[in-house]
Amino acid sequence: xxxxxxxxxxxxxxxxxxxxxxxxxxxxxxxxxxxxxxxxxxxxxxxxxxxxxxxxxxxxxxxxxxxxxxxxxxxxxxxxxxxxxxxxxxxxxxxxxxxxxxxxxxxxxxxxxxxxxxxxxxxxxxxxxxxxxxxxxxxxxxxxxxxxxxxxxxxxxxxxxxxxxxxxxxxxxxxxxxxxxxxxxxxxxxxxxxxxxxxxxxxxxxxxxxxxxxxxxxxxxxxxxxxxxxxxxxxxxxxxxxxxxxxxxxxxxxxxxxxxxxxxxxxxxxxxxxxxxxxxxxxxxxxxxxxxxxxxxxxxxxxxxxxxxxxxxxxxxxxxxxxxxxxxxxxxxxxxxxxxxxxxxxxxxxxxxxxxxxxxxxxxxxxxxxxxxxxxxxxxxxxxxxxxxxxxxxxxxxxxxxxxxxxxxxxxxxxxxxxxxxxxxxxxxxxxxxxxxxxxxxxxxxxxxxxxxxxxxxxxxxxxxxxxx
Numbered sequence: 017x018x019x020x021x022x023x024x025x026x027x028x029x030x031x032x033x034x035x036x037x038x039x040x041x042x043x044x045x046x047x048x049x050x051x052x053x054x055x056x057x058x059x060x061x062x063x064x065x066x067x068x069x070x071x072x073x074x075x076x077x078x079x080x081x082x083x084x085x086x087x088x089x090x091x092x093x094x095x096x097x098x099x100x101x102x103x104x105x106x107x108x109x110x111x112x113x114x115x116x117x118x119x120x121x122x123x124x125x126x127x128x129x130x131x132x133x134x135x136x137x138x139x140x141x142x143x144x145x146x147x148x149x150x151x152x153x154x155x156x157x158x159x160x161x162x163x164x165x166x167x168x169x170x171x172x173x174x175x176x177x178x179x180x181x182x183x184x185x186x187x188x189x190x191x192x193x194x195x196x197x198x199x200x201x202x203x204x205x206x207x208x209x210x211x212x213x214x215x216x217x218x219x220x221x222x223x224x225x226x227x228x229x230x231x232x233x234x235x236x237x238x239x240x241x242x243x244x245x246x247x248x249x250x251x252x253x254x255x256x257x258x259x260x261x262x263x264x265x266x267x268x269x270x271x272x273x274x275x276x277x278x279x280x281x282x283x284x285x286x287x288x289x290x291x292x293x294x295x296x297x298x299x300x301x302x303x304x305x306x307x308x309x310x311x312x313x314x315x316x317x318x319x320x321x322x323x324x325x326x327x328x329x330x331x332x333x334x335x336x337x338x339x340x341x342x343x344x345x346x347x348x349x350x351x352x353x354x355x356x357x358x359x360x361x362x363x364x365x366x367x368x369x370x371x372x373x374x375x376x377x378x379x380x381x382x383x384x385x386x387x388x389x390x391x392x393x394x395x396x397x398x399x400x401x402x403x404x405x406x407x408x409x410x411x412x413x414x415x416x417x418x419x420x421x422x423x424x425x426x427x428x429x430x431x432x433x434x435x436x437x438x439x440x441x442x443x444x445x446x447x448x449x450x451x452x453x454x455x456x457x458x459x460x461x462x463x464x465x466x467x468x469x470x471x472x473x474x475x476x477x478x479x480x481x482x483x484x485x
Contacts, residue, residue, distance in 0.1 A: 024049040025211040029248045043248075052206040088278070091190070091231065094132050097287065097296040100325070101258060101271050103279015106190070109229040110278065111222050113196075113251065115236045115244040116260030121269055121289060122235050125260065126192050128157050128293050130168045137167045139188035143174040143198030143208075157293040174208060176201045176220050188230065193221065195235040196250075218253050251275065262289075266382055268303065269294065273323070283323035301328040301439055304381040311409060314401030318393030319414040319432035319444065320385055326428075326435040328412065330380040331390060333397035338374045349379030350394070351386070358395055358417060365421035366476060368402060389426040391417040392445060395476060396483060405484055410442035421476045425449040430461050437468040445479055448472035 024033045026049050031042035039046050090105030099105050102112070116122045123145070130138040131154055142150060150170050169186060173179050176199055183191065193199065199217040200208040207213065218234070225232045234254065236244045244251060251257050255277045262269035271285040286297040297303060305317065305328060314333045319326060338344065347355045355377055362368045377394060379385050392415035400407050414432045416424040425447045426432070436444045451461065451472060463470050473479050 022051055022053055023212075025052055027211055030211050030215060050210070052210055052212050091136065093129060094134070095129060095296055096298070097271065097285030098129065100323070101273050101283045101285045102256065103273075103276055103283070106231045107255070107278045108231060109225050110231045110256060111218075111225045111234065111254045112231070112256040112258065113234045113236050113244065113254040114258045114260060115238050117238060120260050120262055121287075121294060122260050123194050124153065124157070124289075125271075125287075125294055126194060126233060126235060127153060130190070130192055131158055133168075133190065136190055137169070137186070137188045138190045138192065139169050139171060139183065139186055140192045140194070141171045141173060141179055142194045143172070144194060145172070147172055156291070174198050174200055176217050180220075180224065183224070183230075191221075191225075191230060191232045193232065193234045195237060197237050214250060215253075218250055222253055262382065268297070268382060270383060280323050284325065300325075300381075301435060304329045304383070305439075306330055306380060311406035313404045313406045314397050316393040316397040316400065316407050317412045317436075317441070318390035319412055319436055320387040320390055321428060321431070322387075326431040328435060328439060328441075329383070329385065329390070331393045331397050332378040332380065333394065333401045334374075334376040335370065335398060335402040336374045338372055343372055344374045344376070346375075347377040349382070349384045350377050350390075354388075354391075355394070357419070358391060358398070361417060361419060361421055361476070362395060362398065366399075366480065368399060370398075370402065373402070388416040388424075389414045389432070391415065392423060392476075392479065396479065399480060399484070403484065407483065408443075410440065411483075412436040412441045412444040414444060415447045415473070417476060423447040423449075423473050423475060423479070433461075433466055433468060433470060437466055441468055443469040443471055445471045445473055445482075448474045 024036050025031070026040040026042060026045065028045045028048045029040065029043040031040050033049060036051070037049055040048050088107050090107055092105045093099055114122055114126065127140060127150065130140045140150070147170055154168075169188065171179065171182055173182070179199075196214060196218060197209040200213050201216045201220060204212050204216050221232050221234070224230065236250070238244055244257070254275075256273070257275040259272045259274050260269060261272060267289050269287040269289055271287065273279075273281050273283045275281055276283075286300045286303070287294040288297055314335070316331050317328055318331050319328055321327070345352060345356060345359075355375070359370050359375060363370050375398065377397075390413075393413035395417055396407060396413055414426055414429060416426055418424050429446055429450045433444055433446070471482060473482070
């Protein structure tokens with residue numbers, strides 16, 4: 017019997033200490049060290065590795081010019097939104113972590129993916145639900161009756177040793193673990209969900225994925241702070257981290273890329289939660305724009321980018337007289353500090369007295385936007401609400417505002433203009449610096465190929481002069 021010993025692990029960062037400490041020396045958090053019993057013994061070789069036929073790489077230094085590069089073969093799924101977020105499909109041997117709030121639809125998303133993969137043998141390992149619960153959900157997610165299409169196998173197990181035995185017998189092409197916090201390894205004498213168990217189980221699955229070339233998806237819980245539960249090293253071990261966001265009281269869900277070693281880390285996929293499962297939204301601009309019968313003040317449309325996808329979002333502002341001594345500043349879906357900067361620019365450069373006003377900003381659709389190109393749309397919405405003058409219909413904005421009141425150029429403005437034209441907008445305001453690419457007569461974009469009127473402005477006073485006269 018291997019000798020056991022007690023160690024203390026930080027629940028925030030995974031720091032290990034031989035004794036209890038009030039403050040973690042690694043991350044600086046208080047009261048996060050918990051006691052765990054760990055066992056230092058001879059490492060047991062998993063069953064999947066015993067009969068492995070994979071070729072071992074020679075650990076020899078190779079010159080960069082001698083390395084041969086082949087484009088990785090990706091496994092495409094029927095879900096185009098999922099393919100976009102992953103960077104073009106599932107990479108063989110990749111380890112993907114999906115986090116989200118309880119009840120947001122993580123298990124529904126992965127079970128729907130497992131049931132609809134054509135000609136792919138999928139093993140869905142669940143440590144939280146029984147086989148009957150998963151069968152009831154699967155019948156609800158599939159429109160035709162079960163039994164014909166994909167090869168999806170369900171395994172209700174929490175021991176990694178038993179899971180690897182079943183993987184060796186089944187030899188699946190894709191493995192889904194729901195969830196990583198429920199697994200436990202017999203090599204460590206601690207409860208499932210602890211820091212050491214999560215780290216050890218993830219390390220075993222990582223070795224399996226890399227040596228067998230089988231992609232593995234891990235579903236992870238999140239803490240009350242919105243961070244993925246377990247040690248921070250968990251996010252460093254995996255190849256891709258996806259965040260499933262949304263409000264359980266609304267029908268739309270957002271799948272956001274936080275980290276991706278095989279593609280862009282700024283992609284975004286939008287789904288609609290229905291009774292028969294998640295439906296991918298191919299044109300998010302239509303759901304993010306509300307239908308209005310009459311012009312209303314304080315509402316503008318801004319052109320933003322999420323990864324490679326252009327979107328038009330509705331930005332709302334409400335400016336009212338403060339009933340208290342300190343005016344309120346509230347922003348939903350937008351950075352509050354950047355809102356304070358915009359208010360200071362409007363007051364200093366344009367002369368609008370907003371210091372004693374309550375200002376509320378809202379990005380519709382429940383999404384959060386960090387693109388600075390929506391500055392111009394937000395500023396126009398604030399002044400529209402302050403003056404109680406509606407913005408003309410079919411008007412769009414794309415520009416960043418600097419501290420001196422200038423309208424700065426934004427990247428990939430052609431895609432923003434094309435998206436506004438596709439949705440039937442009549443004019444769009446952009447920075448005049450988007451046209452100059454080095455010389456006075458050189459043009460970066462050709463405005464003649466657009467049917468939408470492109471208004472080029474240099475500072476914020478020009479915008480308000482064209483809008484409000």
